[in-house]
Amino acid sequence: MKAEAPKNLPSEPEPGWGSDAMAAVLRSLDLTYIALNPGSSYRGLHDSLVNFAGNTEPQMLLCLHEDAAVAIAHGWAKVTGRPMAVAVHANVGLMHASMALYNAYCDRVPMLVLGATGPLDARARRPWIDWIHTSADQGALIRPYTKWDDQPGSVQAALDSLAQAHRVTRMAPSAPTYVCLDIALQEQRLTSPPKLPDTRRDRTPRAPGPDVASVDAVHAALAGARRPVFLMGRVSRDPADWDRRVALAERYGARVVTDLKVGAAFPTAHPLHAGPPAMFLPEASARLLADADLILSLDWIDLPGVIAAAGAARVISCTLEGALRNGWAKDSYGHADLDLEVRADPDRLVAALLDREAPPSRAPAVVRTAAATARDAADRHPDTDDIFMADLAEELAAATAGGPTCLIRLPLGWRGADLHVDHPLDYLGGDGGAGIGSGPGMAVGAALALENSGRLPVAVLGDGDLLMGGTALWTAAHYEIPLLVVVANNAFYYNDVIHQDRVAARRGRPAENRWIGQAIDDPRPDLAGFARSLGLRGIGPVRRRADLFEALAEGVKAARAGESVLVDVGVRPDGYTIQTH
Structure with a gap:
């Protein structure tokens, strides 16, 4: 830098x-x-x-x-x-x-x-x-x-x-x-040197661990469970913590559900991973929870929202969220009926549980298998050269295959099935507040933190997100921070197009008007030109599937060589299911 x-x-x-x-x-x-x-x-x-x-x-x-x-x-x-x-x-x-x-x-x-x-x-x-x-x-x-x-x-x-x-x-x-x-x-002139606080003395652990009684209770519950499910939410980026989470799931044969809103928590190729992560609980995961006899939540976001799918299972939550709850912010998500709440850092609970003796009746550790990467036939569109989001996911994976990457952000239309993670830095999750405009700045900050890590920083952003916060990318260019930004450009605020479609259907009104007040077009912004004006290498617009891999490969090569790069990819807004917020 x-x-x-x-x-x-x-x-x-x-x-x-x-x-x-x-x-x-x-x-x-x-x-x-x-x-x-x-x-x-x-x-x-x-x-x-x-x-x-x-x-x-x-x-x-x-x-x-x-x-x-x-x-x-x-x-x-x-x-x-x-x-x-x-x-x-x-x-x-x-x-x-x-x-x-x-x-x-x-x-x-x-x-x-x-x-x-x-x-x-x-x-x-x-x-x-x-x-x-x-x-x-x-x-x-x-x-x-x-x-x-x-x-x-x-x-x-x-x-x-x-x-x-x-x-x-x-x-x-x-x-x-x-x-x-x-x-x-x-601007006050000092007449004598002030006393500076001794900030080096503080060695307080940054996250508290669980008390012995809580560890005993969770250990006993896991030992007695036959169909446990782990909900892995906000957990650390530490590779050692990652390995411990995998080891705990394997020890108890627990199925694992993960979440697109947060960073990578568990390998998606692992046979215990229950299915593709999503912004909202998928139906298959809801069925899994309904069949569980124990649910262990590791700081899962909106636990009350998934409890309804839990059937008669015992529910244990490990979180420190209670310390931040107030009357203004409603991100506590309401009341959850719990059998036990462990007020501790989730990864410290996992470590404490692994220190306990494994139940002798448990089967040997599960061996990982390779993830399926084939796309469903329904995802393929041989009759058109237009680019769908699944095409972008497939070609980006191919273009970045030469080395480790970090997916800093993904747009709403990205399917969980197209996210393949095997390391805690493979994917960083969302922005927390689910607004718009944060993606470019977060991409720059994450890329700066990843500099000299050997990992390519990649942010896939929507065009609305890019246009609202795009001037943040100037900082990457100015300080020569390697970064690849790929814009999934559908020329719409498409999340809200779907909302307007649903409202129109409910009210018996014409759906063909859903695009009004949503289209980022006429004129259509030149996003690659905008990037070049900020000092980045701008590539695109790419509008044909036949040109997509070459453009992405050029961007990857330039970013790995130390450049800040933006590739503008025109994607079809239709052809996939989007979970609206």
Whole structure:
């Protein structure tokens, strides 16, 4: 990655300004990057990050929008499990960032967000601009969907607040934290060196493990079950945790259900994997749950929504979700009738269970088999050279077959049957909040985290997602971050076309009008040209199936050589079943 090194730095071993001390604390927190869109409200901190801290630890990532800055930090956290810092400008920048913060909150990722405000002392405010960029209790804008926030009133309090925010965001369940820094504190000259918090002392485990009684209870339930099913939801990207999840399922012969909304949790080719993952519970998985005698949920999203399919099975849930529930956000999904709730990190429960003696009556471990990759005849369209989503999936798999990849994002129309994972970084899941516009920024952040990993970062985005958040890709081009973005471009907000179709059918109204207010056409945006304007290699538009592999292979080759690349692929919106949200 390209770095921007400052020149002629003064020799200042001790902080001379309030913002210097803040930069010194950030440097002690093991923060690799700070994504930002610059603003005058934190001009003091900006200067300190460059001219006092030397633009290292954290290094600045210039973004073209606060929403992109937060999305980049979100993508980084999904790969690394670690927080990135983000700086947003005053109340206006925080409002820009709010949707991306909601995504990060729903996705339970760590992130340290720094905001700023004009002087709280009204006598110190500049005319006009400081007044409209100053708000009382600025954190209230995002408090319902952040984990912790503060607006400290002194330099020393600000230093302690930054250390506390970093600690809180890393503690499971993770979510963004926010610290609002008064510009007057940033620009306050220090008369003596402040006391910096000793951030290196903290060795607290970031996720609590289960208590002995809970492990005993789950162990006994598994030992007595004959038809157990594991629901694998939000779990870690650690390969060792992945191997333990596989080992636990094999030990008990448990069938495993996975979810497209979250990252890879279990190998899809494994014979215990119950079937293709989906955004909503597939009918086959519902039947499996109805036949189960024990269901173990490992932080499954919307567990109450699948309990109805569980029949008479005992239900055990392992999650830390209760710590983040509040009255504003309804992502607790309602009440679930449980036989046991284990308040612990799911992967730590899995490890604890494997430490117990395996039941002697269990069959030997299951041997993995290769996944079937053939497409159903119904998916093939020999009478047309148009590109369907299944064609894109097939050709992308072929084009990337030369090395490991990471599917950062997939569009709604992507079938679970076309997702093949055998490693926790093969697929990263959705954005948490199920909005639109987050994909480009998250792709950049994840690609940055994957740099030098040997794994090709690939994001398959819808055209609506790309157009709403696409300027985030400039950051990838500017910092020379290898990345392949493939746009599944159907020239519609097609999810909502289907909704309009259903509403029209229910009301007896003409379905042929469903496209009005949905078509991204006339004029049709030149997405490859847009990418080139941002400094990426733009390929396409590709409209014929016969040209698809060659275009994707060109993109793969360029991205593996270190380029940021976008391939615009025109896909048919029909011809597959989409689960609408």
